[in-house]
Amino acid sequence: MESLLVSALVVAIAEIGDKTQLLAIILATRFKKPVPIILGILVATLANHALAALAGSLVSDLFDGAWFRWAIAISFIAMAAWALIPDKVDDDMPGGAGRYGVFLTTTIAFFLVEMGDKTQIATVALGARFHNVPLVAAGTTLGMMAANAPAVYFGEAVTKVVPLKYVRLGAALIFLGLGIWAAVEAMG
Numbered sequence: 805m806e807s808l809l810v811s812a813l814v815v816a817i818a819e820i821g822d823k824t825q826l827l828a829i830i831l832a833t834r835f836k837k838p839v840p841i842i843l844g845i846l847v848a849t850l851a852n853h854a855l856a857a858l859a860g861s862l863v864s865d866l867f868d869g870a871w872f873r874w875a876i877a878i879s880f881i882a883m884a885a886w887a888l889i890p891d892k893v894d895d896d897m898p899g900g901a902g903r904y905g906v907f908l909t910t911t912i913a914f915f916l917v918e919m920g921d922k923t924q925i926a927t928v929a930l931g932a933r934f935h936n937v938p939l940v941a942a943g944t945t946l947g948m949m950a951a952n953a954p955a956v957y958f959g960e961a962v963t964k965v966v967p968l969k970y971v972r973l974g975a976a977l978i979f980l981g982l983g984i985w986a987a988v989e990a991m992g
Contacts, residue, residue: 811943844910860931
């Protein structure tokens with residue numbers, strides 16, 4: 805249960821102001837169809853984060869040793885620094901849903917934009933840390949949905965209400981705490 809709750813909390817906070825959340829806001833204001841957008845985010849995140857958690861778990865099984873535990877600790881600390889950097893959405897997103905519809909456009913866009921994103925990398929690290937792919941993937945997906953569903957429904961108003969600077973700082977502190985926790989475990 806710890807892996808589910810920690811994963812959900814870490815990703816929910818890290819997602820605030822992230823490029824995928826900005827993408828959710830753009831899709832919501834462009835298409836004005838929240839249900840297919842939210843379902844697309846859910847499907848894309850489940851697929852992406854299940855693969856990321858699996859990769860983290862498999863890699864940690866292959867490289868089980870003190871140096872790998874230190875690498876996990878350092879990766880969380882690096883994520884803390886990365887969380888402080890605001891994200892921006894690239895301007896090369898297509899103008900409409902085209903022939904694929906809102907759901908499929910959202911699913912594909914989210915899956916691709918999440919590649920190499922801080923929440924995906926955090927999911928890899930969480931998978932390596934907890935060795936529980938289903939609960940890590942479920943937790944990180946829950947965190948993504950907790951951050952993105954309100955963004956879809958409230959669009960740009962969310963970015964005016966939430967002090968992103970402080971949320972990024974909170975995310976950085978959580979990642980730093982996880983890094984310190986992993987470092988303490990690597991020592992003992």
